[in-house]
Amino acid sequence: MNFLQVLIDNLRKGPATEPFPFGDASTPAAYRGRVAIDQDACVGCRMCEHVCAGGAIRFAEDNEALHLVIWHNTCVSCGLCAVYCPTKAITLTNNWHVSHRQEDKYKQVDHVTIPYSACTSCGVVFLKAQDPLMQLAYKTVGANETRLRDLCPDCRRVESSRGARP
Amino acid sequence: MTRTFDIPIGPLHVALEEPMYFKVGVEGETITALDLYAGHVHRGIEYLTAKRNIYQNMVLLEHVCSLCSNSHPETFAMTLEAIAGIEVPPRAHYLRMIADEIKRTASHMFNVAILAHIIGFDSLFMHVMQAREIMQDVKETIFGNRMDIAANIIGGVRYDLDATSIAFLLNQLDQLEPVLRDEIIPIYATNRSVLSRTKGIGHISRADCVDYGLMGPTARGSGLAYDVRQVAPYSAYGEIEFEAQSLPDGDVWSRAMVRLKEALSSIAILRECVRRLPPGPISAGPLPRIPAGEAIAKTEAPRGELVYYVTTDGTDVPARVRCRVPSYMNWEALKVMMKGGHVSDIPLIVNSIDPCVSCTER
Structure with missing residues (x-):
């Protein structure tokens, strides 16, 4: 094989590289880019924190809510959080434009709040099972399930066993 | 004097x-x-594995080495599957092989391209890298990343192929195969500049390969046709027919040619895997319970035999993870290969074992 022929062929084909930044670079649909979290679908199960390889996802709590915090600069885009998320609240977008100015490096953070509810019986603040979790756990969410989920774990135990024989 | x-x-x-x-x-x-x-x-990665749970370790071990980044988590997952007695579904076995062979093709082409770069044949280097880009596009399109393809989870895989991605994969193979078979391999086999720098350089005999415990294309370049995929088939390699590539001469050129032929055989294996891809689930379930135990697993990484040893204590944090990488033994062989060689051939001989420092030192 004459290498000159290869060179001529390649010359005829033109550039093999993407024209970025002067043109668009193609991004496949499966590309694992910046993580996005759907606030409404997150149920605060903490599975993403458990599997996060880089420790980019952390949970914190205060009196009113559970907070999911993701540091995008610590994220390695492995996508484990998306794989293990039971409600598919986490997705990896195709956004690979993650460069930013040095002074913005501590601002590459996303924050999701999952508010606590007060128990309708005793008033204790607790993390209520959110709608996506209810849909995942029950075929149909009836009146009984809806009533029970507004109770804190202790009251729910009492309520569920009411009328049961010892 | x-x-x-x-x-x-x-x-x-x-x-x-x-x-x-x-x-x-x-x-x-x-x-x-x-x-x-x-x-x-x-980087102390073996130590770090005992500080993280098995899910995090799948990602951590993927970052041991970028070119064998599928083999490390795959082998680690295989040890855990052996400990827990997890049955990996047949479709997952085939998908693992597909991921393996895609990585192998890209890895071998990378090494052979660097050979051209070292001998100063940079236009050939660019040409091979450009052809390799076909495989990089496969990785990016099917797995979502060019190097860390994150194909495996414990008990199976986390990606699936549908009709569109299979068509894309086959189309990319159709593009790469003629370039590899009709352009790149003939150039490495006949080009005077390549031959004069690589033939007879860095010689190691088959007996020395056995003595030094050499693995992978380095050993196969000396006629030692040891390939884990055939000697101890894992996944579904036992169901697929292919030949272990080997050449008798044991020089830099032979090792490069073995890699090129293996890349070509990987393409054939990929086609066969896609053709035989069975239906069914892609993993054994989301959260396996791993009992206390220990296990060993080995696979054929692009550089040779990769062995993992894992001890677990019933929690999801492994007690000990140890890996033996093929590069470790291959380094020592440089002492044999370089003896009597010329100073100008040092980089060429070093490259011919396809060294991986990040694997060696972890």
């Missing part, structure tokens, strides 16, 4: 841009002795 002295080479920019320090004893232009000093990029 010839003078004898030691020259320091490295730690940076010997063949690959990874640090390894060579103390080369020379007599005039001829190499008489070699000492290796490693440890410049030791």
Whole structure:
């Protein structure tokens, strides 16, 4: 094989590289880019924190809510959080434009709040099972399930066993 | 009169841009002795695995080495599956093989491209890298990343192929195969510049390969046709027919040719895997319980036999993870390969074992 022929062929084909930044670079649909979290679908199960390889996802709590915090600069885009998320609240977008100015490096953070509810019986603040979790756990969410989920774990135990024989 | 002295080479920019320090004893232009000093990029990954749970470790071990980044988590998952007695579904076995062979093709082409770069044949280097880009596009499109393809989870895989992605994969193979078979391999086989720099250089005999425990294309370039995929088939390699590539000469050229032929055979294996891809689930379930136990698993990484040993204590944090990488033994063989060689051939010989410092030092 004459290498000159290869060179001529390649010359005829033109550039093999993407024209970025002067043109668009193609991004496949499966590309694992910046993580996005759907606030409404997150149920605060903490599975993403458990599997996060880089420790980019952390949970914190205060009196009113559970907070999911993701540091995008610590994220390695492995996508484990998306794989293990039971409600598919986490997705990896195709956004690979993650460069930013040095002074913005501590601002590459996303924050999701999952508010606590007060128990309708005793008033204790607790993390209520959110709608996506209810849909995942029950075929149909009836009146009984809806009533029970507004109770804190202790009251729910009492309520569920009411009328049961010892 | 010839003078004898030691020259320091490295730690940076010997063949690959990874640090390894060579103390080369020379007599005039001829190499008489070699000492290796490693440890410049030791990251303590084996220690870190005992600080993380098995899910995090799948990602951590993927980052041991970018070119074998499928083999490490795959082998680690295989040990856990052995400990827990998890039955990996047949479709997952085939998908694992597909991921493996895609990585192998890209890895071999990368090494062979670097060979061209070292001998100063940069237009050939660019040509091979451009052809390799076909495989990089496959990785990016099917797995979502060019290097860390994250194909495996414990008990199976986390990606699936549908009709569109299979068509894309086959189309990319159709593009790559003729370039590899009709352009790249004939150039490496006949081009005078390539032959004059690589034929008869860095010789190691088959007997020395056995003595040094060499693995992968390095050993197969000396006629030692040891391929884990055939000797101890894992996944579904036992169901697929292919030949272990080997050449008898044991020089730099033979090792490069073995890699090129393996890349070609990987393409054939990929086609066969896609053709036989069985239906069914892609993993054994989301959260396996791993009991206390220990296991060993081995796979054929692009550089040779990769062995993992894992001890678990019933929690999801492993008690001990140990890996033996093929590069570790291959480094020592440089002492044989370089003896009597010329100083100018040092990078070429180093590259011919396809060294991986990040695997070696972890």
